[in-house]
Amino acid sequence: VPFSDFEKKFKGPILQTKKVLALFEPWDEPALLTRAWCLYEASIAGKHGATYEVAIPKEQETSLWAALSADGMQPLLDAFDRVDVQKAQASSEDDRRNILKHIDPIIDPDSAAPSAACQELNVTIVKRMREAFCRITESIYQRRRDLAGWLPYKLLDNVAWVLSTPGGSEWHGRAHGVYEYGRAQQARDLMPSHDFVWLLMQYDLSLRKTVKDAAGKALCADIRQQAEDIVAAAPDDAQWAPARVQVLRTQSHLAHLRRDDIAQHDLLMQAIRLGRRHHIGPVLLAGILRNAANCYLIRKRRLDRLDMLREAEQLLRGGNRASSGYAACCEQLATVLSAGNDDEKREASDFYRTAEEVFCRLAMEHHNSFGRFQENNGKLLYDRGLFRESQERFMGALRVYLVGRGDNGVFDLGNVVDRTRVKVGFSLEGLARCALKGAGRADGLAEALSFVSTGLRQQNEREGNRQDYLELLPCRMVELAAELDPQRLDNGQQNDRRGKGQQYDSAGKGQQY
Numbered sequence: 001v002p003f004s005d006f007e008k009k010f011k012g013p014i015l016q017t018k019k020v021l022a023l024f025e026p027w028d029e030p031a032l033l034t035r036a037w038c039l040y041e042a043s044i045a046g047k048h049g050a051t052y053e054v055a056i057p058k059e060q061e062t063s064l065w066a067a068l069s070a071d072g073m074q075p076l077l078d079a080f081d082r083v084d085v086q087k088a089q090a091s092s093e094d095d096r097r098n099i100l101k102h103i104d105p106i107i108d109p110d111s112a113a114p115s116a117a118c119q120e121l122n123v124t125i126v127k128r129m130r131e132a133f134c135r136i137t138e139s140i141y142q143r144r145r146d147l148a149g150w151l152p153y154k155l156l157d158n159v160a161w162v163l164s165t166p167g168g169s170e171w172h173g174r175a176h177g178v179y180e181y182g183r184a185q186q187a188r189d190l191m192p193s194h195d196f197v198w199l200l201m202q203y204d205l206s207l208r209k210t211v212k213d214a215a216g217k218a219l220c221a222d223i224r225q226q227a228e229d230i231v232a233a234a235p236d237d238a239q240w241a242p243a244r245v246q247v248l249r250t251q252s253h254l255a256h257l258r259r260d261d262i263a264q265h266d267l268l269m270q271a272i273r274l275g276r277r278h279h280i281g282p283v284l285l286a287g288i289l290r291n292a293a294n295c296y297l298i299r300k301r302r303l304d305r306l307d308m309l310r311e312a313e314q315l316l317r318g319g320n321r322a323s324s325g326y327a328a329c330c331e332q333l334a335t336v337l338s339a340g341n342d343d344e345k346r347e348a349s350d351f352y353r354t355a356e357e358v359f360c361r362l363a364m365e366h367h368n369s370f371g372r373f374q375e376n377n378g379k380l381l382y383d384r385g386l387f388r389e390s391q392e393r394f395m396g397a398l399r400v401y402l403v404g405r406g407d408n409g410v411f412d413l414g415n416v417v418d419r420t421r422v423k424v425g426f427s428l429e430g431l432a433r434c435a436l437k438g439a440g441r442a443d444g445l446a447e448a449l450s451f452v453s454t455g456l457r458q459q460n461e462r463e464g465n466r467q468d469y470l471e472l473l474p475c476r477m478v479e480l481a482a483e484l485d486p487q488r489l490d491n492g493q494q495n496d497r498r499g500k501g502q503q504y505d506s507a508g509k510g511q512q513y
Contacts (some may be wrong), residue, residue, distance in 0.1 A: 006095075007102070010037075011044055020052045022047040024133065026202045027056040027064050028075045033129075034098045036088040042125045043103070055133040061140060073162055076133070081127050081364055085118045114399065119366055128165045137162050138174060145181070153195035154181040157202050164206060172210045179203035181411040183223075191231045197243035200227040203248055219379070224250065241278035245271045249288060252295075261296045268292040282315035283325065289315075290332060309333040314350075324369075331373060338342065338380050343386055352377035371400030373426075378430050391434035397427045 014020060020041060024030040032038035045052045056064060067073055085103060090096040097109040104117035145151055160178040163171055183197050186192055204223045207216055224247075229447045231247050234240045252267035268291055275285040289312040293296055293305045313333055316326040330351040337348035352373050359370045378393030401424050 010041075011048075014041070014044055016047055017047070018048075018050045020050055022052070022129075022132070023055045024054045024056045025060070027060050028067065029079045033079055033083050034088055036085065036099050038089040039085050039088050039121075039125055040099050040102075042128055043121055044126055046128055051133050052128045054129065054136055056136065056437075064137070065140065065144065068141075068158045068162070069152060071158060073158060077165065078362060080130060081362060083122050083126050084131075085121055085125075086112075086115060099274055105128070109332075114366060122366075127166065127292070131171070132172065134163050135176075141178070150185060151194060153182055153186075153199045156185075156200045157195070158201075160206070161202065163370060169210065171507040172206060175206060179206070194234070194240045194243040197227050197230050197234075197240075198246060199417070200224075201243070201246045202248060221225070224234075238280075241274055242280050242284055244290065245275050245280055245284060248274070249291065252291065256295075263296040265292075269297055282318060286312040286315040286325075286329065292327060293332065302339075306333075306336055323358070324362065324364070327355040327369070327373070330355040330358070330417075331369075334376070334380075338376070342384070345380055347379050349377055349384070352380065353384050366400065368400060371397040375401070375427050375430070382430060382433060387434045391431060394427045394430040394434065398424065398431070401417050401427065 020040070022030075022032055022038065024032070042052060044050070085108075086100065090099070091235075098120070100107050100109045100115075100214055103121055104115045104326070106113045107118065137159065137495070156178055160175040163178065164175040165171075171425035179199065179202070182203075184198065186196050189196075200223050204220050204227070207220045207223070211217070211219070227243075227247055231240070231244050234244070236244075248271035252264045255261075255263035255267060268288065272285070272292060273290050274280075275288055289308045293308045293312070298305050298308065304381050309329070313329050315325075316323070316329055334348040334351035335356070337344040337351065341346075354375045356370065356377070359365060359367065359373070364370060374393040375397035378390045378397065381393060
């Protein structure tokens with residue numbers, strides 16, 4: 001059957017019923033997340049305004065409820081992060097290729113090069129699936145809450161966290177409703193628990209992210225005071241240590257917002273001592289150590305900062321190394337090490353590489369963080385004189401920031417958005433610097449310059465204003481391009497402020513000229 005005929009038959013029921021019901025089996029890693037037709041079905045539902053709902057087998061509902069009681073939801077969220085239409089499978093290879101061509105008419109189905117249209121669709125699909133899963137989670141929660149009458153505070157906290165994952169005021173409002181149920185439930189309890197204090201701290205954090213009016217701020221203050229009063233009356237033992245640490249962590253953040261560096265430092269040090277003494281969970285303690293390493297007073301003491309980050313990395317390494325949190329810790333450690341001696345710079349490169357490997361294992365190579373790892377490692381490798389390796393990292397960063405390549409084999413600079421303008425500029429500058437050193441292919445310099453000229457031409461065609469696009473890239477890149485090939489840019493754009501240095505500074509932004 002021709003694909004076009006099958007597609008019409010496939011679309012028909014969706015357009016008629018305006019509803020899609022997908023089966024999440026198993027619920028924590030649904031097979032449909034890796035199937036091309038299932039993802040295509042979700043995209044059609046979104047395109048034509050059909051509702052998208054999910055169902056889980058009745059026998060798996062108990063497993064889902066147990067996971068909500070024991071912090072077991074992360075596997076599903078990781079599975080959402082791995083959704084990639086280009087990597088999805090179909091029983092018919094022709095179907096897979098046709099689906100990709102329908103999504104992106106210019107895509108090469110056999111190429112690993114990322115497609116902007118496919119990545120945009122990935123985001124849309126995951127958003128709809130997250131929301132659908134949250135609706136079924138909320139339905140199960142409400143049904144079991146009405147039957148049980150009383151629910152563990154840890155479970156309530158996890159339900160609220162799941163409901164907040166799609167983002168937006170509506171979903172945060174639903175999460176806040178769960179938190180408020182927990183507060184009302186505690187009012188009926190004889191004794192508050194440490195899990196309830198943890199729930200209060202998470203509620204406060206969610207409110208501070210989403211509610212900015214006076215009433216919201218007053219509610220935050222009331223919640224924090226309630227938690228502090230409970231902790232003050234609680235015994236100083238291992239059972240209460242995580243809740244007490246979380247209260248101190250929140251107080252330190254508020255001190256940071258007040259610009260009270262001394263109070264922030266003292267509160268974080270108190271939380272670290274308490275966490276070490278009572279052997280709290282490694283993830284929580286590592287988080288406190290990373291917070292302290294960013295504290296202003298610690299940043300001025302480089303060796304202390306390094307010690308804290310190394311301890312945090314060791315704590316996370318001993319647990320689940322395949323986590324984005326571990327990758328972020330490696331990046332933070334590499335950033336500090338990159339300003340040190342040659343041995344520390346080599347170690348920093350290793351940590352950046354580790355962060356990249358973690359994201360590859362999580363199938364998260366399309367995330368901007370992955371591009372940042374490669375960009376920063378590229379700067380570091382350049383300073384170490386490893387120009388070929390540096391060039392490869394900058395090229396990798398651009399593939400993330402700019403997503404795809406055009407038909408002419410040049411990155412499309414015409415679609416640079418605000419959040420990646422500076423990142424693109426630094427990567428382009430790094431690529432040009434590597435080309436100056438003769439790294440990579442012989443046409444490396446010409447390609448680097450073509451990135452700039454293509455972007456200038458596209459911007460000129462679209463808006464007729466070349467100067468506007470020049471401002472999207474760091475001045476140093478423009479100066480490098482003009483210096484290396486003056487014919488590429490108008491003479492009016494060539495100023496005397498040409499870049500003389502070839503090294504990046506410790507902030508990774510290029511030597512000041």
